[in-house]
Amino acid sequence: MRYIQFFTILLCSIGMAAAHAAMSQSQADTQNSSVDLDQISVVVNDDVITRHELDTYLEKIRQQLKKQGTPLPAAKELEKQVLERMIIDMIQLQFAKESGLRVDDAQLDKALNRIAQQNNFATLADFRSKLLKEGVDFKKFREEIRSEIIFSRLREREVDSKLVVSENEIDNYLAMQNKQPGKSEEVELAHILVQVPEQASAAKINESKQRADQAWAQLQGGAQFAQVAAGFSDAKDGLQGGSLGWRPLDRLPTIFQDALQHMQQGEISAVLRSPNAFHIIKLLDKRNKDTPVVITQTHVRHILIKTSDLTSDSEAKNRLTEIKRRIDGGADFAEQAKLYSEDGSAAQGGDLGWMSPGALVPEFEKAMNALKPGQISGLVQSDFGWHLIQVIARRNTDVSVEQKRQQASMAIRSFKADEAYQEWLRQLRDRAFVEYRNANQ
Numbered sequence: 001m002r003y004i005q006f007f008t009i010l011l012c013s014i015g016m017a018a019a020h021a022a023m024s025q026s027q028a029d030t031q032n033s034s035v036d037l038d039q040i041s042v043v044v045n046d047d048v049i050t051r052h053e054l055d056t057y058l059e060k061i062r063q064q065l066k067k068q069g070t071p072l073p074a075a076k077e078l079e080k081q082v083l084e085r086m087i088i089d090m091i092q093l094q095f096a097k098e099s100g101l102r103v104d105d106a107q108l109d110k111a112l113n114r115i116a117q118q119n120n121f122a123t124l125a126d127f128r129s130k131l132l133k134e135g136v137d138f139k140k141f142r143e144e145i146r147s148e149i150i151f152s153r154l155r156e157r158e159v160d161s162k163l164v165v166s167e168n169e170i171d172n173y174l175a176m177q178n179k180q181p182g183k184s185e186e187v188e189l190a191h192i193l194v195q196v197p198e199q200a201s202a203a204k205i206n207e208s209k210q211r212a213d214q215a216w217a218q219l220q221g222g223a224q225f226a227q228v229a230a231g232f233s234d235a236k237d238g239l240q241g242g243s244l245g246w247r248p249l250d251r252l253p254t255i256f257q258d259a260l261q262h263m264q265q266g267e268i269s270a271v272l273r274s275p276n277a278f279h280i281i282k283l284l285d286k287r288n289k290d291t292p293v294v295i296t297q298t299h300v301r302h303i304l305i306k307t308s309d310l311t312s313d314s315e316a317k318n319r320l321t322e323i324k325r326r327i328d329g330g331a332d333f334a335e336q337a338k339l340y341s342e343d344g345s346a347a348q349g350g351d352l353g354w355m356s357p358g359a360l361v362p363e364f365e366k367a368m369n370a371l372k373p374g375q376i377s378g379l380v381q382s383d384f385g386w387h388l389i390q391v392i393a394r395r396n397t398d399v400s401v402e403q404k405r406q407q408a409s410m411a412i413r414s415f416k417a418d419e420a421y422q423e424w425l426r427q428l429r430d431r432a433f434v435e436y437r438n439a440n441q
Contacts, residue, residue: 191279191281226243255274266284
């Protein structure tokens with residue numbers, strides 16, 4: 001089994017941390033007889049979003065936009081965007097609960113420790129103190145992170161894991177890449193997405209087109225792109241100004257590539273039409289990407305003891321400690337892997353083959369990179385469980401045909417995943433019961 005990075009949580013704004021947490025408590029609120037029914041903004045299946053929760057989230061978004069220096073959209077437009085975000089997030093949390101997906105406190109604590117380390121805090125306690133000084137309720141912050149993990153796992157389970165990239169798609173991609181000029185370019189983009197409902201009538205399609213045209217008209221009138229994105233974009237990054245960051249040109253959807261061929265830096269596209277949405281893109285910058293000719297690969301093998309509901313963290317660690325003791329005493333690593341490793345590579349003696357940089361989860365790769373050929377690591381913990389790692393050899397190698405095909409597969413998978421995820425969210429939203437009460441629709 002090849003280990004890929006599980007996820008990385010980025011903190012866009014510490015001030016946003018409490019928003020999802022307040023929303024996630026709405027089911028408990030509905031069960032409390034003290035809830036004023038006149039203050040319910042939206043009913044979402046069996047849960048509700050209250051006016052107070054909506055106002056709290058709106059204020060957090062306004063603070064974030066001001067911090068970014070982004071002019072505020074019209075109040076009605078911003079409220080509509082924020083409310084739709086809350087509805088989508090609530091529906092995802094409901095679906096996760098119904099389907100048995102959960103993040104327990106132990107898993108959450110691991111994620112929080114990683115976030116603290118990524119933000120250069122020595123301990124989680126130091127990070128907690130910083131949040132408290134910023135006025136963030138740490139309990140609510142924990143629930144925000146729990147929700148983000150659930151969203152990530154939902155996407156992996158329901159969308160990413162089901163994507164298939166065929167050999168024919170890779171062949172066509174590589175053939176097209178060789179023909180296209182500027183294939184070594186990267187572009188920095190901002191994006192406005194206006195979705196078209198599934199199986200929409202002509203009237204609904206026209207309504208989405210009018211929204212996109214209205215956004216485009218505001219841009220032509222001199223409004224800032226981030227302001228318009230916050231008011232109109234259905235994409236999750238809309239409230240952060242619609243930034244897509246730097247993307248390889250050849251990994252973008254074809255309609256974006258075609259439009260960018262005729263755009264200069266700072267220019268905004270016309271309204272673009274895809275099967276399920278209307279788009280507006282802005283070319284912020286472009287650059288040539290440096291493709292490394294030679295990379296260092298590591299031939300590595302490992303033994304994994306997984307943690308689960310049946311195997312506690314300490315039990316898994318103790319089992320691997322005993323295996324390491326036997327190997328240190330002269331037992332063969334490959335034989336121990338065949339007998340005890342709980343990974344698909346066990347039949348091959350734990351051999352993962354030649355691994356390129358970035359192919360493994362950070363904890364595994366960091367420990368692997370610290371080893372010399374022949375050395376065996378101490379016990380290494382990741383989201384999968386506890387690993388014992390041995391480096392067999394290293395080599396410097398040119399980018400091979402296999403690696404080019406792998407890169408092509410990742411590129412295809414990337415833009416297919418984005419489209420599939422938006423489609424999945426749309427279907428989830430369409431199946432939900434949503435009743436607006438005290439809110440702008």
